Amino acid sequence: LLTYTDYAKTGRISRYFFALLLFGIGLMAKPMLVSLPFVLLLLDYWPLRRFAERRTFGLLIEKLPFLALSIASSGVTLLVQREKAMPALDMVPIFLRLENAVLAYVAYIGKMFSPTGLAVIYPYNLHPSAIRALLSLATLVVVSAAVIRIGRHKPYLFTGWLWFLITLVPVIGIVQVGSQSMADRYTYVPLIGLFVILAWGGWEALSLLRIPRLVQALGASMALVLCAGLTRAQLRYWHDSIALFQHALNVTVDNGIAEANLGYALAKQGHYDEAIAHYRAVLQRYPRAIADIWYNFGASLAATGKLEEAIKAFQNALTLNPSMGDAHQNLALALVRSGRLQEALIHLGDAARLEPENATVHNIYAVMLGAAGRTDKAMQEFQATLRLAPDSAATHVNLANLLAKQHARDEAMAHYLEALRLNPAFVEAHCYIASLLLEEGRTEDAAAHYIAALQTKADYVPAMVSLAWIYATASGEVGTQHAAEAVRLAEQACRISGWKQSRLLDTLAAAYANAGRFEEAVKAGEEAFSIAKAAGENNFADSIRARIDLYKKRSPFRAKR
Incomplete structure (x- = not known):
């Protein structure tokens, strides 16, 4: 002007x-x-x-x-x-x-x-x-x-x-x-x-x-x-999204957009139950609302474990927008959690087709194909993922897991090591490598990777319990020298997990026995046996019972390696 x-x-x-x-x-x-x-x-x-x-x-x-x-x-x-x-x-x-x-x-x-x-x-x-x-x-x-x-x-x-x-x-x-x-x-x-x-x-x-x-x-x-x-x-109302959209609801009538956005803001803060209530209110008034609202509703439902409702919400989102890749992906994940893997694969395939440059989608699709036994197709998807994101440590680990199942240990080890190179703090990769080394009888090398994992993440239970098991069941000086450490690790793992996991209690029992604390070993073993039996893990329960019999004879359990 x-x-x-x-x-x-x-x-x-x-x-x-x-x-x-x-x-x-x-x-x-x-x-x-x-x-x-x-x-x-x-x-x-x-x-x-x-x-x-x-x-x-x-x-x-x-x-x-x-x-x-x-x-x-x-x-x-x-x-x-x-x-x-x-x-x-x-x-x-x-x-x-x-x-x-x-x-x-x-x-x-x-x-x-x-x-x-x-x-x-x-x-x-x-x-x-x-x-x-x-x-x-x-x-x-x-x-x-x-x-x-x-x-x-x-x-x-x-x-x-x-x-x-x-x-x-x-x-x-x-x-x-x-x-x-x-x-x-x-x-x-x-x-x-x-x-x-x-x-x-x-x-x-x-x-x-x-x-x-x-x-x-x-x-x-x-x-x-x-x-x-x-x-x-x-x-004050512009302080954050929750305050902004709550105020809009307070000063207007029948404000579906503000209510949907309030639900999204609450979900972002982890307040899923409140978010669900707002999404539900919007969708009752506007069942043909935009696909994004149904999608966000489904995501909040899935986060709270309401899988059947979440599946229906994602399906409604796809009815309104069949080309919504995120809805296909999250519907697939909800179906997997519901035990409907074959249906999930259909939607993951659609998501990969709709978003060919999305490495995350291809990675998830590959993992699920592997779980379904479609190894060749899974390998293709992993390769596609690595072409899109060659520096994805998670993809290397997932591919290595599939290769390990196929007994291609050398290739699996190469991808695990590449994952660690890309992300030295990847504790899961350390544990997977340790598992492969244990299968090869390289106990000390396996223990070194579990120790490395715990140095990165001190409260990582899988590494704790695995290292405790190695120390508690080892023969000779290894078992003797690390008896107290095995007990400490096993007790800490049980404490973190609430003393309710049979495998952890079984490891604790072995650690007690290795330290000569046989009465405590029998008690921990009995608790592990009861939990395993109640969970229908009969073979594992039988193994625990056999170890309890050893403890009663004041003899520790020694693993064959």
């Missing part, structure tokens, strides 16, 4: 083209600026008063390049935003959109003078009050008529009021490109027009009333303090 004003005053064509360039940049940042060509005409009327100096036709021709940019920007905006609208809102009947537009105009004026009850999103009301709409329309008509009548003598009224009306047209909802009925952010430019009226009109009023300057200053100061207080109060 400053550049255009400079052009209007000096006639320098370079300023005109610079203003046009700045307008194009402005449209890329704020598409609602499409009404600027009409605003420039208003400025030509007042305060530039160019209509008195030039013919109207010339002023109109001058705005055509600006208008061309506006038309292009409008087309792009409509094309992009229509795909993001809530379902069926772009099909709202025109008379409802006109009603909402009239109500919004008056609501914006009201919020300018009383900025309370502000919300990040105002829901679209499909059943607006006809009486309120008529009263709002009457208000706009009366004010516009008064402005036209008085504006001849006070042109700032004409320019300010039409500035407000015109700059709101692109976002007032007549052409619906979103799910909101109005938005505070849309008023930054339009309210300039009303503030122009207040500034010039207020100055005239103060001049006529001859109010002392001290009183004027005090009044302005009080207004600033009031605005500062309201701003401070409003900032």
